Amino acid sequence: MSGLAQTARPETGATQARRENPHLAIAGGAALASKSRPLHEPGGIVHILTCGSVDDGKSTLIGRLLWDASDLPEDQREMVRRAARAKGDPDRLDYSLLLDGLVAEREQGITIDVAWRYLDTGKRRLVLIDSPGHDQYTRNMASGASHADAAVMLIDARHGLKPQTRRHAAILQLMGVSRVVLAVNKMDLVDWSETRFREIERDFVAAAAGLGFVEALAIPVSARHGDNIAAPSKKMLWHAGPSLVDHLEGVPGRQSSSGGAFRMPVQTVLRDGQDFRGLAGTVASGTVHVGDEVADVTAGRSARVVRIATMDGDLGEAAKGKAVALVLDTDLDVARGAVLAAPDALPVMARSLEARLVWLAERPFEAGHGLMLRTATDLVPVAAIEITAHVDLDTLSLKPASKCSTNDIAAASITLGRAAAFDPFSEQAETGTFLLVDYLTGATLAAGIVVAAGTGADGAAAPQTCFWLTRDMLERGLCSDLGRCEADAREYRRRASEVVCLLAAAGVAAAFEDPKSTAVN
Amino acid sequence: MTVLPSHLDFLESESIHIFREAAAQFRKPVLLYSIGKDSTVLLHLARKAFWPQKPPFPLLHIDTGWKPREMIAFRDRTVRELGLELIVHTNAKGLADNINPIDHAPSLYTNVMKTLALKQALDANAFDGAIGGARRDEEASRAKERVFSFRAPGHRWDPRQQRPEMWRLLNGRLGTGETARIFPLSNWTERDVWRYILREQLDVVPLYFAAERPTIERSGQIIVLDDGRMPLPPGEEPRMRRVRFRTLGCWPLTAAIPSSAADIESVVAETLAARSSEREGRLIDHDQAGAMERKKQEGYF
Numbered sequence: 023m024s025g026l027a028q029t030a031r032p033e034t035g036a037t038q039a040r041r042e043n044p045h046l047a048i049a050g051g052a053a054l055a056s057k058s059r060p061l062h063e064p065g066g067i068v069h070i071l072t073c074g075s076v077d078d079g080k081s082t083l084i085g086r087l088l089w090d091a092s093d094l095p096e097d098q099r100e101m102v103r104r105a106a107r108a109k110g111d112p113d114r115l116d117y118s119l120l121l122d123g124l125v126a127e128r129e130q131g132i133t134i135d136v137a138w139r140y141l142d143t144g145k146r147r148l149v150l151i152d153s154p155g156h157d158q159y160t161r162n163m164a165s166g167a168s169h170a171d172a173a174v175m176l177i178d179a180r181h182g183l184k185p186q187t188r189r190h191a192a193i194l195q196l197m198g199v200s201r202v203v204l205a206v207n208k209m210d211l212v213d214w215s216e217t218r219f220r221e222i223e224r225d226f227v228a229a230a231a232g233l234g235f236v237e238a239l240a241i242p243v244s245a246r247h248g249d250n251i252a253a254p255s256k257k258m259l260w261h262a263g264p265s266l267v268d269h270l271e272g273v274p275g276r277q278s279s280s281g282g283a284f285r286m287p288v289q290t291v292l293r294d295g296q297d298f299r300g301l302a303g304t305v306a307s308g309t310v311h312v313g314d315e316v317a318d319v320t321a322g323r324s325a326r327v328v329r330i331a332t333m334d335g336d337l338g339e340a341a342k343g344k345a346v347a348l349v350l351d352t353d354l355d356v357a358r359g360a361v362l363a364a365p366d367a368l369p370v371m372a373r374s375l376e377a378r379l380v381w382l383a384e385r386p387f388e389a390g391h392g393l394m395l396r397t398a399t400d401l402v403p404v405a406a407i408e409i410t411a412h413v414d415l416d417t418l419s420l421k422p423a424s425k426c427s428t429n430d431i432a433a434a435s436i437t438l439g440r441a442a443a444f445d446p447f448s449e450q451a452e453t454g455t456f457l458l459v460d461y462l463t464g465a466t467l468a469a470g471i472v473v474a475a476g477t478g479a480d481g482a483a484a485p486q487t488c489f490w491l492t493r494d495m496l497e498r499g500l501c502s503d504l505g506r507c508e509a510d511a512r513e514y515r516r517r518a519s520e521v522v523c524l525l526a527a528a529g530v531a532a533a534f535e536d537p538k539s540t541a542v543n
Numbered sequence: 544m545t546v547l548p549s550h551l552d553f554l555e556s557e558s559i560h561i562f563r564e565a566a567a568q569f570r571k572p573v574l575l576y577s578i579g580k581d582s583t584v585l586l587h588l589a590r591k592a593f594w595p596q597k598p599p600f601p602l603l604h605i606d607t608g609w610k611p612r613e614m615i616a617f618r619d620r621t622v623r624e625l626g627l628e629l630i631v632h633t634n635a636k637g638l639a640d641n642i643n644p645i646d647h648a649p650s651l652y653t654n655v656m657k658t659l660a661l662k663q664a665l666d667a668n669a670f671d672g673a674i675g676g677a678r679r680d681e682e683a684s685r686a687k688e689r690v691f692s693f694r695a696p697g698h699r700w701d702p703r704q705q706r707p708e709m710w711r712l713l714n715g716r717l718g719t720g721e722t723a724r725i726f727p728l729s730n731w732t733e734r735d736v737w738r739y740i741l742r743e744q745l746d747v748v749p750l751y752f753a754a755e756r757p758t759i760e761r762s763g764q765i766i767v768l769d770d771g772r773m774p775l776p777p778g779e780e781p782r783m784r785r786v787r788f789r790t791l792g793c794w795p796l797t798a799a800i801p802s803s804a805a806d807i808e809s810v811v812a813e814t815l816a817a818r819s820s821e822r823e824g825r826l827i828d829h830d831q832a833g834a835m836e837r838k839k840q841e842g843y844f
Contacts, residue, residue: 067550095817121683136707137686138679140732147550149730161707168709289563294595302592304560304711333594344552345559345592358567382707396714399567455710464716466706 067147068275071166073190074176079207083176083245084150085117090252091267092141136166145271160193160429164380164469167197172273174203179212183225189415191233196378198451200236201273205266210244214257241266283367284308285453287398288360292347300331300347301356306398306452308364311339317365318354319443324365325350357508359400361443361453369443369453372475375436378413383467386427392461392523398452403439403522405488406531410435437488439522439533444475461523491518491534511537551739558727561690562592565725566599568715569672576602578614579791581676583747584736585728601628603664607656608633609644609793611769617748634660644796645773662698671717674725680732690729696720737811750788751810753802757781764798
């Protein structure tokens with residue numbers, strides 16, 4: 023019997039949890055009563071970034087959200103109760119214990135520290151994306167914010183807005199998070215004072231005004247006592263607004279924002295061995311319908327959608343977020359890396375980018391380092407990159423700079439080794455972002471946002487600053503064994519990209535002509 | 544009127560996207576198939592991601608020799624019906640040394656028959672991307688796991704070498720000797736898995752459904768006897784109990800729960816009402832503090 027562990031934990035019924043937590047009973051009852059949702063599915067999904075420091079009570083707030091508003095398993099509740107009993111104060115539960123993370127995190131520290139938690143409130147799936155606010159918060163926050171529909175910024179009511187709060191808001195703005203909630207915590211420690219709250223609210227509204235948020239709301243809470251977390255506070259009857267959970271249940275998620283021009287980066291081409299040729303990808307923006315004309319900006323050609331194919335049958339339309347395979351009426355010779363788009367609102371085939379970078383790696387930026395730029399489905403060699411300024415998070419102004427290291431947000435000019443499809447981030451978030459990847463180790467060094475995408479002089483030739491590898495040059499030797507088929511074109515691009523990266527490491531900015539280029543040089 | 548997609552639609556599309564990225568970015572990916580409910584959903588999503596093609600990677604099952612027989616039968620039937628390629632690997636040295644969950648501590652057994660066996664299979668086939676069904680909600684140490692999780696040479700997991708993941712951009716470019724683990728179900732919860740099985744009407748191993756099974760009790764946990772390999776003290780007779788499994792693994796390391804949920808609808812209802820964590824029934828995870836994280840650093844999935 024030595025093989026069996028000696029733990030024994032009895033199953034505990036739901037009733038005890040419900041008795042202690044009236045909110046659960048309401049949520050559970052609602053789910054059971056809802057016959058129209060036979061799978062008891064929450065209505066949609068929303069991603070919430072939580073930012074703030076541990077001192078502001080963030081772990082307690084998240085723990086409290088899990089405790090009050092979710093179907094947290096009983097064994098986890100019992101773990102918290104047991105800890106309180108062990109400390110001799112069974113009524114004082116430490117909700118932050120629910121956030122127990124990695125052993126290694128405590129001992130050695132994980133880089134880019136973003137924790138994911140999932141809770142069903144009965145109305146909605148909330149995905150809580152938690153990034154620490156203390157150390158190295160810029161890259162952690164930027165990383166978390168890139169996944170978020172909205173953010174909860176937490177502050178201590180006693181201290182009010184700190185310079186850090188403003189910097190947090192600036193990062194949210196840069197990353198395109200347009201809905202923020204300021205949770206003014208520890209209201210119990212300022213005697214539930216409306217005057218104090220209004221003061222902070224005024225400061226917050228003033229600070230947020232310049233940042234262009236769609237929504238900026240302050241809510242007075244006490245995470246420790248549960249006031250205005252899942253249920254309205256009895257101590258702050260002056261607060262007419264929603265509780266935090268009420269508010270988060272109503273925040274629009276990304277599925278409901280399917281406006282914008284159609285974009286679909288092609289991930290792969292699917293075939294059935296006969297006639298089927300499906301361009302597989304996830305709709306990045308807008309909606310596509312059967313019969314729509316879509317264009318491939320790489321080849322500058324368009325075709326009509328004849329099928330939106332899935333294993334569950336064909337669809338009439340597919341909106342943002344849906345993974346599909348499009349069958350077109352004419353073969354556009356499209357491969358991975360192409361972006362299918364609405365013909366009247368095309369992305370730019372860019373050879374140069376003006377961008378904002380969040381430097382993520384421990385190793386600072388070095389000009390002579392081989393880099394590749396990864397978009398949704400394309401991997402493009404970088405010919406040259408120049409840091410021009412840093413973004414000052416206190417003023418959001420640019421300060422001239424030429425270096426860049428961990429946690430910096432920098433402005434950069436990037437020259438690409440070949441043209442690729444981009445949109446400005448402000449217009450199309452998904453086709454306006456990229457990662458900078460170390461050519462040798464594959465490591466992700468920085469994340470980028472496209473501010474402006476430039477085509478170069480005539481759209482086909484290289485920027486004047488680049489050594490131009492023509493098709494003739496490449497086909498004569500390096501690619502002399504390659505023909506014209508899709509696989510060979512892919513191999514041509516791979517080899518040429520390697521050359522560009524090697525030359526970039528030697529300090530030579532180079533760009534190459536595409537094997538399928540139709541331009542006359 | 545446009546009907547908003549449900550959160551399962553969102554999760555399904557996200558997983559399909561991850562599958563397609565994995566197939567496009569890795570030279571030789573493989574799907575780790577462990578036969579349970581998560582693997583069932585994983586395989587179904589893989590089929591959707593590449594339909595009308597078959598998934599462009601084989602399935603790999605690490606067979607410890609202690610999976611309930613119904614699991615093996617289900618595995619073989621699934622692979623046959625879908626016409627997929629399956630690689631089954633067992634650690635031959637461990638088998639020869641008779642490393643088993645009855646005579647040896649769960650940590651030793653798991654290390655030899657699962658972790659080492661997995662590394663052997665990945666190395667022997669030169670797989671550079673192993674797709675698995677791990678979820679972030681399973682356990683505290685998984686909450687920070689990446690979708691593309693990187694392993695240094697020797698399959699070592701180093702928290703400091705994990706890459707940031709932003710937007711929907713997945714970077715699978717490998718450094719020398721590196722491999723990756725890929726988790727398309729990262730953002731699913733246990734309840735989502737069951738809801739999806741119900742919605743898609745997926746076939747699962749019958750052990751998930753309640754039936755009369757021969758059992759014994761150890762430390763408050765119900766162990767189902769799959770064959771005669773477990774020695775019982777004189778006088779102890781297996782007792783028939785109506786039980787099912789919430790999570791499947793090697794017997795006798797995975798405990799069953801008393802239940803009368805005999806069909807998929809009742810199992811989903813029971814799971815949605817469950818008040819305890821899924822891994823309560825997995826005895827290997829209780830071995831010691833930070834057990835899962837330690838196992839992960841050694842190369843456990």
